[in-house]
Structure formats: structure tokens, C-alpha cells
Amino acid sequence: MTLTTARPHDMQNHPETLFSVPGMHCAGCIAKIERGLAETPGIDSARVNFTAKRVTISHEDRLTVPDLVAAIGQLGFEAQPVIDPAALVSGEESKALLKALAVAGFAAMNIMLLSVSVWSGAEGGTRDLFHWLSAMIALPTIAYSGRTFFRSAWAALRHGRTNMDVPISIGVILTGALSLFETIVHGPHAYFDGAVMLLFFLLGGRYLDSVMRDRAREGVAALLKHTAPGALILDRDGRSHWVDAKDLARGMTMLVAAGERLAADGVITKGETRFDLSLLTGESAPVALGVGETVHAGTLNLLAPVEVRVTAIGADTAIADIARMMEEAGQSKSRYVRIADRAARLYAPAVHTLAALSFAGWMIAGAGWHEALLIAVAVLIITCPCALGLAVPAAQIVAAGALMKKGVLVKDGSALERLAEVDVALFDKTGTLTLGRPEPTNIDALRGEDAGLALALARASRHPLSQSLRRALETRGATAASVDAIGELPGFGVQGLWGGHAVSLGRPANSDATAAMAVEFRGTSAPVLLTFEDRLRPDAAAVISGLQAEGIASAIISGDRAAAVAPVARHLGLTAQTAMHPEDKLAAIARQTATGHKVLMIGDGLNDGPALAAGHASLAPASASDAGQNAADAVFMGDSLLPVLTSVRVARATQRIVRQNFILAIGYNAVAVPLAIAGMVTPLIAAAAMSGSSLIVVANALRLKGAAR
Amino acid sequence: MTGIAFLIPIALGLGLLGLVAFFWSLKSGQFEDLDGAGMRILIDDDDAGPKA
Numbered sequence: 001m002t003l004t005t006a007r008p009h010d011m012q013n014h015p016e017t018l019f020s021v022p023g024m025h026c027a028g029c030i031a032k033i034e035r036g037l038a039e040t041p042g043i044d045s046a047r048v049n050f051t052a053k054r055v056t057i058s059h060e061d062r063l064t065v066p067d068l069v070a071a072i073g074q075l076g077f078e079a080q081p082v083i084d085p086a087a088l089v090s091g092e093e094s095k096a097l098l099k100a101l102a103v104a105g106f107a108a109m110n111i112m113l114l115s116v117s118v119w120s121g122a123e124g125g126t127r128d129l130f131h132w133l134s135a136m137i138a139l140p141t142i143a144y145s146g147r148t149f150f151r152s153a154w155a156a157l158r159h160g161r162t163n164m165d166v167p168i169s170i171g172v173i174l175t176g177a178l179s180l181f182e183t184i185v186h187g188p189h190a191y192f193d194g195a196v197m198l199l200f201f202l203l204g205g206r207y208l209d210s211v212m213r214d215r216a217r218e219g220v221a222a223l224l225k226h227t228a229p230g231a232l233i234l235d236r237d238g239r240s241h242w243v244d245a246k247d248l249a250r251g252m253t254m255l256v257a258a259g260e261r262l263a264a265d266g267v268i269t270k271g272e273t274r275f276d277l278s279l280l281t282g283e284s285a286p287v288a289l290g291v292g293e294t295v296h297a298g299t300l301n302l303l304a305p306v307e308v309r310v311t312a313i314g315a316d317t318a319i320a321d322i323a324r325m326m327e328e329a330g331q332s333k334s335r336y337v338r339i340a341d342r343a344a345r346l347y348a349p350a351v352h353t354l355a356a357l358s359f360a361g362w363m364i365a366g367a368g369w370h371e372a373l374l375i376a377v378a379v380l381i382i383t384c385p386c387a388l389g390l391a392v393p394a395a396q397i398v399a400a401g402a403l404m405k406k407g408v409l410v411k412d413g414s415a416l417e418r419l420a421e422v423d424v425a426l427f428d429k430t431g432t433l434t435l436g437r438p439e440p441t442n443i444d445a446l447r448g449e450d451a452g453l454a455l456a457l458a459r460a461s462r463h464p465l466s467q468s469l470r471r472a473l474e475t476r477g478a479t480a481a482s483v484d485a486i487g488e489l490p491g492f493g494v495q496g497l498w499g500g501h502a503v504s505l506g507r508p509a510n511s512d513a514t515a516a517m518a519v520e521f522r523g524t525s526a527p528v529l530l531t532f533e534d535r536l537r538p539d540a541a542a543v544i545s546g547l548q549a550e551g552i553a554s555a556i557i558s559g560d561r562a563a564a565v566a567p568v569a570r571h572l573g574l575t576a577q578t579a580m581h582p583e584d585k586l587a588a589i590a591r592q593t594a595t596g597h598k599v600l601m602i603g604d605g606l607n608d609g610p611a612l613a614a615g616h617a618s619l620a621p622a623s624a625s626d627a628g629q630n631a632a633d634a635v636f637m638g639d640s641l642l643p644v645l646t647s648v649r650v651a652r653a654t655q656r657i658v659r660q661n662f663i664l665a666i667g668y669n670a671v672a673v674p675l676a677i678a679g680m681v682t683p684l685i686a687a688a689a690m691s692g693s694s695l696i697v698v699a700n701a702l703r704l705k706g707a708a709r
Numbered sequence: 710m711t712g713i714a715f716l717i718p719i720a721l722g723l724g725l726l727g728l729v730a731f732f733w734s735l736k737s738g739q740f741e742d743l744d745g746a747g748m749r750i751l752i753d754d755d756d757a758g759p760k761a
Contacts, residue, residue, distance in 0.1 A: 103728065
């Protein structure tokens with residue numbers, strides 16, 4: 001082992017902050033980040049999780065989030081603070097299931113070894129010995145690994161309902177008890193192997209289901225940006241210091257630089273600027289605000305630094321109102337009954353009646369109660385929904401894996417089921433149908449050296465239009481000219497000197513309605529007016545027509561003005577409702593739901609949050625607000641809108657496979673149940689039938705692997 | 710038959726050993742960062758880098 005520097009114990013209680021560092025891709029990056037950060041004063045240690053592309057930094061209190069981002073930045077990596085996913089995703093459930101699965105696997109293997117000896121003709125004392133050994137392994141295993149099922153079955157029964165776990169629990173417990181009895185009376189057949197193998201297969205299904213939920217939730221958690229992790233607070237004596245969002249208090253004065261998001265609601269006390277409210281209202285054009293006007297948490301300051309007196313924090317902010325609305329809207333989703341449980345409602349009574357009937361039948365036919373009970377239990381084992389328990393999770397995890405490769409993170413299996421059922425799609429406009437960021441439309445107007453000059457000026461500003469211009473120029477391969485004395489003039493733009501010439505990039509001289517989305521470049525020749533627009537996402541038209549082909553009608557519901565929505569609606573040939581508040585969007589979904597439609601909501605903004613929660617299923621782009629991503633059933637990456645169509649198609653393909661799997665499982669029962677009722681099922685046949693049917697179902701599910709292509 | 714008296718406990722014991730080893734590795738976080746663990750063996754640590 002290498003030398004490690006011993007650390008005093010009093011340093012152990014330092015805060016830990018998590019950062020997402022998407023740029024790391026090799027062993028060198030791990031070493032560079034961990035060593036580089038550990039050498040930074042104030043940082044105790046850094047630990048990289050490469051799989052999650054995250055760094056956990058343990059540091060002294062005096063280092064703030066921006067300090068740490070800067071420290072990582074110095075090493076050449078872009079970092080974003082993220083919320084500890086452990087707070088959102090407790091991997092505990094998966095871990096407990098994995099342990100139960102490991103125990104069941106161990107037990108199943110060993111009991112199977114003993115059972116094979118019994119089947120191959122062990123008799124008398126040897127058989128009894130092997131049965132006793134099996135019992136000693138199986139009974140603790142059933143008690144330990146079966147807890148998940150017993151607990152869930154008990155919870156359902158207590159509320160007078162039934163689910164898949166009820167027949168499972170009854171089957172496993174009865175089988176264990178009867179096999180123990182057989183062992184005690186030196187009987188020839190013990191079903192310990194069947195009971196434990198059943199648990200093993202079912203836990204496999206449960207584990208897959210749980211892993212899928214964790215993986216997607218963790219993916220989303222990694223995307224969650226702190227909307228504003230805090231603010232720079234101005235003290236009475238004129239100095240400023242960083243305060244975390246949770247420690248902000250009413251009456252504090254925040255210094256909000258251009259390009260920063262507000263951490264709390266407030267009133268502007270100094271300065272004048274434009275705010276991007278699109279997160280809150282969906283409106284794409286920035287709004288000019290001055291002293292005395294109210295601004296809301298989560299909105300983006302575009303132009304000039306302002307001072308804002310905090311008037312509402314935490315639960316009082318406009319964001320929190322929307323969050324409450326989302327919580328209420330999300331309750332309909334929690335009432336959704338998953339397909340496996342719907343199947344169980346029919347299945348459980350059917351198999352229990354069958355088992356009871358065969359017991360009664362054999363009693364009437366003159367068999368002893370012992371033999372009749374043995375046959376009834378054999379029926380229960382054979383019908384135990386081994387394949388059914390795997391049918392759904394196996395298909396869904398393969399589909400979710402295929403979607404993940406296409407950049408869609410599906411949060412859980414129920415989301416896939418709901419996604420397959422939708423018949424109406426409602427799109428938000430800003431940030432969903434469009435990219436949600438301005439793109440220059442006439443960049444060709446910058447000729448020759450103008451491009452280099454504009455790039456040099458644009459680089460100096462954090463204004464979204466400058467940033468967009470910089471990206472566009474850089475992709476076109478422009479190199480920045482050397483401009484001196486670059487300065488940003490609040491309320492106007494950037495200016496500088498190039499070889500004695502004054503050059504500038506800023507607000508157009510003759511401001512009209514379009515001024516918010518245009519800049520004027522004054523170089524060596526005549527001034528050039530550069531216009532910007534929020535472009536449609538690529539493939540938007542293809543997605544709309546693709547959804548149409550799947551029988552899903554689309555429409556736009558937007559918080560933006562009618563004039564801004566009209567061009568998009570016309571281009572895509574969609575009807576649109578405009579200027580909608582979050583509650584209007586909720587009402588629109590409620591109307592559709594009332595007429596029997598199942599709504600797919602696609603949106604990104606905070607204002608879409610309640611609608612995303614209320615929709616039968618919902619999708620959000622990765623550029624969406626935290627609230628949008630939290631509320632949506634699935635999050636898709638990248639600029640293209642195509643994942644929306646892909647998700648629906650894959651969800652429907654999954655549903656088809658799930659249905660096939662159900663048919664396969666029922667077909668298997670149709671063959672095996674008569675054998676069981678006839679009393680011809682020995683433990684050997686039960687074991688073969690169970691593993692055979694499970695393998696077929698899993699193999700069928702694997703066909704979904706290419707479904708997203 | 711006396712062979713069984715030895716072989717069965719040995720077989721079960723080895724199986725249990727595997728199970729215990731798996732539980733231990735799960736508890737000590739060896740499955741937390743599967744890709745990273747593979748990468749870390751490539752890091753040269755002759756300059757005694759920090760081990761967190």
C-alpha cells in the first residue's frame with residue numbers, strides 16, 4: 001500500500017459537497033481530480049465515483065460552492081454542484097433485495113444438489129437425512145428472503161386488497177410447512193427446492209425492478225442543478241459574503257450579477273435589468289424590470305447587476321407554490337395500478353379456488369386428507385406466478401436499458417406502462433418544442449474580420465445572446481481578433497478598441513419590439529443587426545407526424561404570448577392554447593382526462609411542473625428545470641425531440657412483450673395445472689416446469705434489446 | 710457413507726463462505742463504482758497520491 005498522510009480526527013466532521021463532473025473519461029482524470037483537489041488548501045480529500053461521474057469533496061467550512069467549482073475548474077474540468085443522490089435515491093431497497101437474492105441463490109443451489117440425489121434414488125435413512133438438511137437450509141431462507149413478499153402481501157390483505165404477493169406468500173409458506181411435515185413423517189416428496197427456487201426467481205424480478213428505478217433516479221439526480229445554491233449577500237458595512245440558499249433570510253440584500261439565477265423572491269432596490277422569466281412563465285422574451293419591481297426565485301438576470309431585497313424565502317416563494325400544486329396533481333399517478341397487480345386481481349382468486357377445488361375433489365374421490373393436501377399444494381406451487389413475477393420487470397428493464405442508450409431515462413416500470421397508454425400529447429413551447437435558447441439567424445452578415453471582432457466582444461459577456469453568438473462563431477471556426485479595452489456597459493452591451501477603432505456589440509440603436517432578441521454589431525464598416533430566435537428542436541415535425549401515426553393527437557399549451565406561439569404552431573400544424581398559467585395547464589389536462597383521454601405531457605419549465613405531475617405520463621428534456629425533471633416520468637437528453645417518439649414506441653413494444661409473456665405464462669399453466677390436479681406433479685417436474693417457464697419469459701423479454709433502434 | 714459426513718459439511722461450508730464474502734464486499738462498498746475500480750489500477754501511484 002502507498003503512504004497516506006494521517007489526518008487529525010477533528011477534520012473528519014467537515015462538510016461534504018457533491019459535484020457532477022461529466023468531463024472525466026479516463027484513469028488519468030480520476031488521479032488528476034483527486035490529487036489536484038487534495039492539494040488545494042482547505043480541501044481534506046476528494047473521492048471520485050467514476051460510474052456516476054461525481055466527485056465528493058470533504059472540505060473546510062470556509063470554502064463555498066463557487067470556490068470549489070473554481071478549484072475543479074483550475075484542473076480543467078467543468079463541475080456542477082449536485083444534490084446528494086443518496087438523499088433522493090436510497091439504494092437500500094436494492095441492496096436488501098440483492099442480499100435476499102444471494103441467500104436464496106445459495107440455498108437454491110445447495111438444496112438442488114441434495115434434491116438431485118433424492119431424485120436419482122436415495123432411499124430410507126439417506127433420503128431422510130437429505131430432506132432434513134434441505135429443511136435446515138430452506139426454512140431460514142424462506143424466513144429471510146421471503147420477507148419482502150410476506151410484508152407486501154400482509155399490507156395488501158390488511159387493506160382488503162390482493163396483489164401478486166398474496167398467492168406467492170401463501171404458496172411459499174404452505175409448501176414449506178407441508179414439506180417439513182413430509183420430512184417428519186419420512187415421506188418421499190419434499191418441495192423445499194421448489195419453494196426456494198421460486199423465491200430466487202421472483203427476487204430476481206424484484207431486484208431488476210428496483211435497480212431500474214434506482215438507476216434512472218440517480219441519473220436524474222445527477223442532472224439536478226441547484227437552481228441557485230445561494231447568493232452573494234451585501235452586509236451593512238458594504239462587504240459581501242456568500243450565503244447558502246437555505247440560510248437566506250428576509251430583508252437581506254442579494255447582489256445578483258448578470259447571468260445569475262435568483263435564490264429567493266425579492267424586490268429590486270438598485271439597478272435596472274432584463275429578466276428571463278421563461279422558467280416560471282414560459283414566456284420566451286426577456287422582461288425589463290427596475291427598482292421597486294418584484295422578481296422571483298429561479299428567474300435569470302440577463303443584463304446588468306442588480307441589488308435585490310429578499311422578501312420571501314423557501315416555502316413562501318412562488319416556486320414553492322408551484323411545488324405544492326405539483327404535489328396535489330401527482331396524486332392521481334400514485335393511484336395507478338400496475339399491470340402485474342391488475343393481473344393478480346384475477347389470478348390470485350383463480351389459483352386459490354383451483355387449489356381448494358382439487359383438495360375437495362380428491363377428498364370426495366376417497367383419497368386421504370394427507371394426499372389431497374399434497375396435491376393441493378402441488379397445484380399452488382405449479383401456479384405460483386414465477387413466470388408472471390418475471391414477465392413484467394424483465395421486459396421493462398430491457399426496454400429501459402435500450403431507452404437509456406438513446407438518452408431517455410425512464411424513472412420506473414409504471415412509467416413505461418402509462419407511457420404506452422397515452423392517446424393525446426400536449427407540448428409546452430419554450431424549451432420543449434423549441435430549444436429554449438436563442439440562436440443567431442443571420443450570422444452570415446458578419447463578414448471577414450467582423451466575425452473575429454464580434455467573437456472577441458461576445459466572449460467578454462455572459463449575456464445569453466453573447467454566449468449564443470460566441471458558440472455559433474466558434475463552431476464556424478472564427479478566431480477572436482485582439483480587441484483592447486473591452487468593457488461591459490450595463491444596459492447597453494460590450495465595447496472595445498481595435499486598432500484605434502471603437503467597436504461594440506450591444507442593444508440596437510432604434511429599439512422596437514424585436515429589440516430583445518437582436519444585437520447590433522458596430523465594427524469597421526456599417527453597423528450589422530444580428531437577430532436571434534428560439535429555434536425549433538430538430539425533428540419536431542417528424543415527431544408530431546410520428547405520434548399521429550401511432551394514433552396520438554398533439555397540441556400546444558404554452559404560457560407564452562399568442563404572437564410568439566403562432567409561428568411554431570403554424571409550422572407544425574398544431575392547435576395551440578396560449579398565455580396559460582400553471583393552473584390553466586392543469587385544467588386543460590383535467591378536461592382531456594374527463595373525456596376519457598390519457599394525456600402525455602411534454603414540458604420543461606417550472607410552470608409545467610403541475611401539468612407534468614398531472615399528465616397520465618410525462619416527459620421532460622434534460623434542459624428542464626429541476627421541478628420539471630422531478631415531476632416527469634422520463635427525462636430525455638440532447639437537442640432532438642425524437643426521443644419523445646422513441647419512448648412512446650418502445651413503451652408500446654414493451655407492453656406487447658409483457659402481454660406475450662403473460663400469454664406464455666398462462667399457456668404454461670394450462671398445461672401444468674391439469675397435471676398437478678391429476679396428482680402427477682413430483683418435485684422434479686415442478687422444478688423443471690418452473691425454471692423452464694422463467695427462462696422462456698426472460699428470453700422473450702430480451703428481444704426488446706433493439707427496440708429503441 | 711462416511712464420506713458424506715465429511716463432504717456435505719465441506720460443500721455447505723464453502724458455499725456459505727462465498728455467501729459471506731459476497732455480503733462483506735457489498736457492505737464495504739465494492740459495488741459502488743464498478744467502472745472506476747477498473748480504472749484505478751491504471752493510476753501510477755509512485756508519487757504516493759492521496760488515498761481517500
